[in-house]
Amino acid sequence: MDLTSINPILFFASLMVAATPILLAAIGELVVERAGVLNLGVEGMMITGAVIGFIVAVSTGSPWLGFLGAAVGGALISQVFGLLTQYLLSNQVATGLALTLFGLGLSALMGQGYIGIKAPSFPDLHLPILSDIPYLGPIAFQHDPMVYVGLLIVLAVWLFLNRSRAGLILRAVGENHDAAHALGYNVRRTRMLAIAFGGACAGLGGAYLSLLRVPQWTEGMTAGAGWIALAIVVFASWRPGRLVLGAYLFGGVTVLQLNLQAAGIAIPVEYLSMSPYLATIAVLVIMSAGRSPGSLGKQFHAAR
Amino acid sequence: MKRRTLLATTAALLALGTGAFAQSDDVTKVGFVYVGPVGDGGWTYEHDQARQAVEAEFGDAVETVFVESVPEGPDAERVMTQMALDGADLIFTTSFGYMDPTVNVAAKFPDVKFEHATGFKRADNLSTYSARFYEGRAVQGHIAGQLTESNIVGYIGSYPIPEVIRGINSAYLHAKEVNPDIEFKIVWAYTWFDPAKEAEAASVLIEQGADVILQHTDSTAPQAAAQAAGNVYTFGQASDMAEYGPMPRVSSIIDDWAPYYIARTQAVMDGTWESTDTWDGIGPGMVGIGEISDAVPAEVKASAEALRDSIAEGSYHPFTGPINKQDGSVWLAEGETADDGTLLGMNFYVEGLEGDIPE
Numbered sequence: 001m002d003l004t005s006i007n008p009i010l011f012f013a014s015l016m017v018a019a020t021p022i023l024l025a026a027i028g029e030l031v032v033e034r035a036g037v038l039n040l041g042v043e044g045m046m047i048t049g050a051v052i053g054f055i056v057a058v059s060t061g062s063p064w065l066g067f068l069g070a071a072v073g074g075a076l077i078s079q080v081f082g083l084l085t086q087y088l089l090s091n092q093v094a095t096g097l098a099l100t101l102f103g104l105g106l107s108a109l110m111g112q113g114y115i116g117i118k119a120p121s122f123p124d125l126h127l128p129i130l131s132d133i134p135y136l137g138p139i140a141f142q143h144d145p146m147v148y149v150g151l152l153i154v155l156a157v158w159l160f161l162n163r164s165r166a167g168l169i170l171r172a173v174g175e176n177h178d179a180a181h182a183l184g185y186n187v188r189r190t191r192m193l194a195i196a197f198g199g200a201c202a203g204l205g206g207a208y209l210s211l212l213r214v215p216q217w218t219e220g221m222t223a224g225a226g227w228i229a230l231a232i233v234v235f236a237s238w239r240p241g242r243l244v245l246g247a248y249l250f251g252g253v254t255v256l257q258l259n260l261q262a263a264g265i266a267i268p269v270e271y272l273s274m275s276p277y278l279a280t281i282a283v284l285v286i287m288s289a290g291r292s293p294g295s296l297g298k299q300f301h302a303a304r
Numbered sequence: 305m306k307r308r309t310l311l312a313t314t315a316a317l318l319a320l321g322t323g324a325f326a327q328s329d330d331v332t333k334v335g336f337v338y339v340g341p342v343g344d345g346g347w348t349y350e351h352d353q354a355r356q357a358v359e360a361e362f363g364d365a366v367e368t369v370f371v372e373s374v375p376e377g378p379d380a381e382r383v384m385t386q387m388a389l390d391g392a393d394l395i396f397t398t399s400f401g402y403m404d405p406t407v408n409v410a411a412k413f414p415d416v417k418f419e420h421a422t423g424f425k426r427a428d429n430l431s432t433y434s435a436r437f438y439e440g441r442a443v444q445g446h447i448a449g450q451l452t453e454s455n456i457v458g459y460i461g462s463y464p465i466p467e468v469i470r471g472i473n474s475a476y477l478h479a480k481e482v483n484p485d486i487e488f489k490i491v492w493a494y495t496w497f498d499p500a501k502e503a504e505a506a507s508v509l510i511e512q513g514a515d516v517i518l519q520h521t522d523s524t525a526p527q528a529a530a531q532a533a534g535n536v537y538t539f540g541q542a543s544d545m546a547e548y549g550p551m552p553r554v555s556s557i558i559d560d561w562a563p564y565y566i567a568r569t570q571a572v573m574d575g576t577w578e579s580t581d582t583w584d585g586i587g588p589g590m591v592g593i594g595e596i597s598d599a600v601p602a603e604v605k606a607s608a609e610a611l612r613d614s615i616a617e618g619s620y621h622p623f624t625g626p627i628n629k630q631d632g633s634v635w636l637a638e639g640e641t642a643d644d645g646t647l648l649g650m651n652f653y654v655e656g657l658e659g660d661i662p663e
Contacts, residue, residue, distance in 0.1 A: 010511040018504060108341065115343035118528070118547075214499045214525045215532075219341035220373060223498045254501075258508040262458070262489045264659040 006259045012139040016147055019251025021046075021205040021213060021222075024150045025229035026236070026243055027157055028201025034161065034238055035194035036174035036295035040096030041081055042202050043226025044103020049074040049203025050210035051107040054114060054217040057207075063122040067146065067207050074203020075196040077103060082195040086188050089299050100226070108219045119215040122146075146208055151244070153201065158240040170194060174293035177300040187300050202226065235280040238293060249279065332394070332573050334358060334565075335387035336370035337380060339399035339522075340497035346522035347496065347542040347559070348372065351398045351421075354561035361566050365573070376401025384409040388416045394572045396565065397421065399496065400465055406430060417577050419568060422467050424648055428579055433564060436585030437467065438474035438647070439615045440557035441518075442622035443593050443608050444539050447555060448516040449479030449486050450604045451537050458509025459490045460502060460519040460526060464662045466650045468520045473654045474622045475518055478611075480656055488657055489514055499525035510536055517552075527553055537599070544594040555608070556594030564590065583644065586616040623647065628655035 025042050032039050052073030057066025081099045084090045124144050131141040161167040172180040173190045181187050209225070210217050228250055235249075236242035257272040336355050340348040355368050369392065371383050380402050387395055388409060394417045397406045403423040410418040410430040418430040426432055448457050457479060461468050472490060479486045489512060491505045502521045506529035509517060516537045519526045524545050530536040530552035538548065540556025564582065571577040584590035593612050596605045614620040625636030630653040636642060653661060 005512050007511060014504070014507055014511065021500075108343075111343070115345060209500055214503050214528060216499070216524060216528055218345070218497075218499045218523055218525070219343050220497075221499045223495075223500055225500065254504060255508065258491050258505050259512070261491045262508050262512045264489070268662060 005263045009135060009138050011255060011259060013142070015248060015252045015255050016140070016143060017213065017251075018255050019247040020147050020150050021208040022225055022229045022232060022250055023154065023244065023247035024146075024205035024208060025202045025226055026232040026247055027150075027154050027240065028198035028205075029229055030233050030236065030238060030240065030243055031157060031161075031170070031201075032194050032198035033233055033296055034174045034293055035170050035191050036177055036293055036298065036300075037085065037191050037195060038092050038096065038297040039078070039081055039099070039195060039198060040093060040230065041078070041099025041103065041226075042198075042229050043222055043224070044100035045074045045078055045199045045202035046103075046206035046209075046226045046229075047107040047220070047222045048077045048103045048206065050206030050221060051111045051114070051217060053203065053207025054119060054210040055110065057120055057211055058114065058117055061120050063120055063211050066119075066211050067204055070203040070207030071200040072203070074199040074201070074206070076199070077106075078195050078199025078202070079192070081199075082192045086191055086195075086300075089301060092297050092299070104220065111217050111219060114217045115219075117216065119211045119217075122212055122215075144212055146204070146212060149204075150208075154240050154244055161240065171293075174295055177295045177298070181300070181302060187302075191300075202229075205229070231277065231280055234292075235283055237283075237291070246280075331367050332362070332365060332569065333390075333392045334366060334368045334569055334572075335384075335390075335392035335395040336368065337374050337383055337387070337395065337397045337399075337402060338370060338372040339374060339376065339401070341372050342370070344497055344522045345524045345543055345545060346540075348398070348522065350543050350559045351396075351561055354565045357562035358565050358569050362569065362573075366569060374402075376405075378405070381405035381409055384418075385412070388413040392416060394419065394569060394577075400463075400467060417568075417572055426579055426581060431568075431578075431580045431582070433580075433582040434467070435559055435561075435590040436583060437557055437559075437591060438470040439585040439622055440591050440593055441471040441474040442478045442615065443612050444518060444555065444557065445475035445478030445480075446482060446611050447596070447600060447604060447608050448475065448518065448537070448539075449481070449483035451554070451600065452479075452483065452486070452516045454513045454515045455483065455485045456487050456489060456513045456515065458506070458512070458514030458517045459488055460505045460509070460517065460521055461490055461492045462496050462521050463494060464492060466648060469653070469661060470647055470650050471518075471520055472657070473650065476657055477627065477654060478622070490657075490659060492662055493521055495521065497522045499523040502526050503529045506530060507533070524548065540594055546594065549595070550597035551599045553597070554599050555596045558592035558594050560589055560592055586612060587618060629653070630655055630657055 025046055029042050049070035053066040053070030056069030057063050084095050085092050122144055127141040131137045169185050173187050177187045232246040235246040253275055338348045342348055342352040359368050374380050374383050396419045398421045400422045403425055406418055406420045407425050410427050420432050422434045423432050476488050493501050493505050502523050503525040506517050506526035510533045517526055517530050519541045527538050527548040530538045536552050537554050538552040540553050542559050544556045544558050545553050621641040623642035625640040626638045627636040629635045
């Protein structure tokens with residue numbers, strides 16, 4: 001009834017925070033898919049990162065070490081997927097789903113002794129000067145450091161993919177692995193590295209939930225964020241810039257939905273919840289440019 | 305090859321199955337279906353504490369099994385069927401959304417006893433049980449109305465079902481009684497357990513000015529969000545959540561299922577089990593009010609405890625007229641108290657609450 005009770009500054013600020021975990025997980029998956037691998041295990045890697053990050057942060061008292069641990073943990077578990085799909089040539093879809101289930105179970109086991117414990121606090125970073133800009137300051141420059149780390153990773157990925165030789169090789173591997181192989185590039189190694197990067201980013205995204213967003217460990221706490229990250233990669237048509245847009249759109253709808261409810265506006269929640277997915281479908285229909293990498297999800301064997 | 309494996313597996317399963325049946329003759333097997341993980345720190349945690357109490361009470365005479373994080377829907381039916389096939393004698397299904405699955409499975413296994421929490425459909429082998437959480441909500445509303453300085457109380461609802469709406473109405477009436485300017489902002493999370501979403505809902509409510517947060521969801525995430533915001537009060541839901549005291553958690557509603565579960569298990573062992581409808585509150589001890597912390601002024605604490613005691617001894621009913629419905633029509637006349645039938649099916653807000661209940 002009363003839209004004025006929604007404070008736009010606080011709204012956009014919480015939008016950035018709500019979008020960060022899915023942004024982190026999605027940028028990792030984007031690199032993996034650009035290398036031609038479809039890893040549906042994002043959810044499993046996220047939750048593993050969430051629990052490992054939480055355990056490391058609690059036992060060392062340092063959230064930074066927690067995030068580092070989460071990235072390493074996510075990368076390690078992703079290598080299980082890499083080993084199975086790249087060396088043993090198992091089906092990528094089935095292995096990815098298995099990785100999700102495995103991650104959920106493993107994290108529940110590891111987190112047994114950590115339920116109900118609080119994470120060490122991670123103070124917001126108030127960027128000097130910038131955070132004093134009226135309106136823009138509180139929206140964009142008064143967050144915890146991981147919000148900026150996430151955006152920096154996106155920028156780095158964009159530079160890597162579009163402005164570096166290694167990025168060109170990675171894209172070649174993803175577009176046509178046979179051609180890349182014929183040119184003498186090591187397809188498997190490239191993909192294993194991409195998968196590790198994807199795992200590390202998903203781990204960071206998970207740890208953002210357990211260390212900052214919630215902040216505590218509970219079983220199954222990612223609650224589908226990994227799947228949303230997968231959808232955002234498609235929404236972004238595999239481009240880092242649009243990925244940020246997609247993540248903020250998803251994050252924005254989540255926050256907007258709750259804000260509208262609290263303000264007493266009766267739009268059925270179901271419509272708001274489905275709106276980002278409808279947007280994804282619309283974007284895919286409108287932009288035929290959203291072509292997936294040529295070798296996405298296909299198995300590669302040098303002898304074939 | 306494949307067929308042989310299948311045959312071998314079937315044979316092995318059959319052997320296991322008969323083994324289980326043979327065992328169930330002398331050991332009473334009790335199954336529990338949980339909606340969240342046992343480590344949620346709230347609703348499911350308390351059910352699991354009660355399960356452990358059953359084990360401690362009967363020792364080797366009872367075997368308990370549980371399945372956690374079971375979605376409300378067809379999956380639940382599969383889990384219950386499996387439990388019944390595995391020889392369970394008594395099965396507790398501990399969430400509202402398991403109602404129809406429990407009814408279906410109970411019809412298929414007439415010899416197995418079923419107990420469904422917070423529902424209203426019964427059968428010869430299906431009992432229902434619930435706690436009068438709204439009695440605890442009255443105490444929460446009483447405290448919340450006096451603690452708030454912004455006069456805005458945020459309420460995180462799970463699903464718009466009678467149990468949750470009752471809680472909102474009860475809390476609102478008792479907050480209004482002590483603070484006529486009170487306003488409730490209600491957010492529906494559409495989940496029982498999703499820490500990230502609950503934390504977001506709490507943050508949104510705090511951003512919109514709420515300085516007391518009541519929750520009807522199961523995780524401790526809103527407590528953590530309130531703690532991070534500072535100067536916001538919360539109440540433990542379903543479990544004590546004492547680790548967040550004395551601030552932001554100033555009190556709690558505790559569900560104590562252990563005495564009920566022990567009594568019902570005993571009834572199955574004695575062969576005296578009958579289909580019943582149990583709805584107990586603060587008096588019989590199924591609902592407990594957690595320690596009211598020092599963050600609450602002494603006189604508020606004293607009056608809250610007096611309210612609790614008057615509800616416990618039955619001298620006061622939280623829904624005592626005059627109470628109007630949201631549209632202004634009369635629900636309860638002066639001095640009249642609500643009957644259980646209306647309360648169980650409650651689908652309206654009381655006068656003063658804003659917004660509509662989602663369909």
